Amino acid sequence: MKAAVLREAKKPLVIEEVSIEDPGPGQVLVKTAASGVCHSDLHFMEGSWPVPTPAILGHEASGVVEKLGEGVKYVKPGDHVVMLFTPFCGVCRFCTTGRPNLCGEGRAMTPTLKIGDRAVAPFLSMSSFAEYMVVPEGGVVKIRDDVPMNVAALVGCSVMTGVGAAINTAKVEPGASCAVIGTGGVGLNVIQGCDLAGAEKIIAIDINTNKLEMAREFGATHVIDASKEDPVAKVQELTGGLGADYAFEVIGLPSAITQAFNMVRRGGEAVVVGMAPIGSEASISAPSFLAEKVLRGCVYGSTRPRYDMPRILDLYMAGKLKLDELVSRTYPIEGINDAFDAMKNGEVARSVIVFD
Ligand code: APR
Ligand code: ZN
Ligand code: ZN
Numbered sequence: 001m002k003a004a005v006l007r008e009a010k011k012p013l014v015i016e017e018v019s020i021e022d023p024g025p026g027q028v029l030v031k032t033a034a035s036g037v038c039h040s041d042l043h044f045m046e047g048s049w050p051v052p053t054p055a056i057l058g059h060e061a062s063g064v065v066e067k068l069g070e071g072v073k074y075v076k077p078g079d080h081v082v083m084l085f086t087p088f089c090g091v092c093r094f095c096t097t098g099r100p101n102l103c104g105e106g107r108a109m110t111p112t113l114k115i116g117d118r119a120v121a122p123f124l125s126m127s128s129f130a131e132y133m134v135v136p137e138g139g140v141v142k143i144r145d146d147v148p149m150n151v152a153a154l155v156g157c158s159v160m161t162g163v164g165a166a167i168n169t170a171k172v173e174p175g176a177s178c179a180v181i182g183t184g185g186v187g188l189n190v191i192q193g194c195d196l197a198g199a200e201k202i203i204a205i206d207i208n209t210n211k212l213e214m215a216r217e218f219g220a221t222h223v224i225d226a227s228k229e230d231p232v233a234k235v236q237e238l239t240g241g242l243g244a245d246y247a248f249e250v251i252g253l254p255s256a257i258t259q260a261f262n263m264v265r266r267g268g269e270a271v272v273v274g275m276a277p278i279g280s281e282a283s284i285s286a287p288s289f290l291a292e293k294v295l296r297g298c299v300y301g302s303t304r305p306r307y308d309m310p311r312i313l314d315l316y317m318a319g320k321l322k323l324d325e326l327v328s329r330t331y332p333i334e335g336i337n338d339a340f341d342a343m344k345n346g347e348v349a350r351s352v353i354v355f356d
Helices: 039-047 149-155 156-169 185-196 209-217 231-238 254-262 286-291 305-318 332-344
Strands: 002-005 013-018 029-037 063-069 080-083 113-115 118-120 130-136 140-142 177-183 200-208 221-223 244-249 264-272 294-297 327-331 348-352
Touching: 002 113, 002 332, 013 332, 029 080, 029 286, 039 332, 063 113, 063 130, 063 149, 063 177, 080 149, 118 185, 140 244, 140 305, 149 156, 149 305, 149 327, 149 348, 156 185, 156 244, 156 305, 177 185, 177 231, 177 254, 185 200, 185 209, 185 244, 200 209, 200 231, 209 221, 221 231, 244 254
Parallel strands: 177 200, 177 244, 200 221, 244 264, 264 294, 327 348
Antiparallel strands: 002 013, 029 063, 029 130, 029 348, 063 080, 080 140, 113 118
16 A cells, blocks of 8 residues: 655655555554644654654544454444544543543554565554554544545544543633634634633634634634734733633643743633643743642543544534634645645645545
8 A cells, every 4th residue: 555654754754655464353444534634743753752763654534444353343344433543442540430532551552564574563553644554443433424534534633632622621611711822733623612612712822824814713702923922911911911711732832831821810721732842841830839720731632532523523514613624735645745844834724635
């Protein structure tokens, strides 16, 4: 099959013929339909997060089940599915206490791909920049089949992460004031999650005016260009001097984590969604904890995947979430490096690689 291969960090991906094994016990072979291009892939391409090379990246995907390994019961061939970058095992402490996004046991680390003569484990349990994926049963979510596959793919990362950060992690209440720092593919979904939850004020913060325009379309009531004004002072001004009820960091930038914490009111909550570089640290004003401020981590929008992902798609079908608008461009796999350039240049909400 065809795949985009990362041969070496900081180099463009190379389209190559690679091979994939049949699914083993508890695994599923999925024909990839679409795969979003996420900033997290770029972190691995650029080396701010490590990945052994050669590797096939991609972790925001939809597809159609083609073949089942022994013992798989949840899906059947022909089912439309979204892949999970944190597959769950169903029996560990986290899975059994309603936090399957924190499960560390469900990952498929067995090599199922062969690049040249090298056996390679799938990246984040999927490696979706390829025509086929072998994934664990706990790494798929069955979805309704009347949803376009490029839209469904985005639910696998950016939509779930962003909308989930607002409605699951922070549990934003109607009337709340929310600030969102970084309004890319994930941040726009935090904005629409806050809107869905009934937030009254949604303040979008970015350094790219193109992104701030998109933010308004997704529900931002105010925008701040952080390249021109101090976002902390401006958020305070927009919230009557108090600070926001919630702030979300959606870049992966330690200084923005500090800003998020500083822009929430007494008793407010800053949620860190972005993936900061390995080894980085964020500076927090320690006395601020006397104001009962909360600094909260977030992964995958605190998702309970088989509950949240179908309901997100139902909300989309009911016209309550904008997902079509997230797909700024589609590319064939051969255009993948152009898709990464478009993201780096801030031209798109999301690009999606589509397979035929
Ligand atoms: N202040 C405000 N906004 C910024 C700043 C800054 N200093 N630096 C960058 N940005 C904005 C960019 O202009 C862009 O709009 O952050 C946004 C990031 O968006 P994308 O590149 O589309 O990234 P996305 O895929 O949304 O991921 C964001 O979440 O899952 C993680 O790994 C991912 O850390 C990344 C973050
Ligand atoms: Zn992602
Ligand atoms: Zn588990």
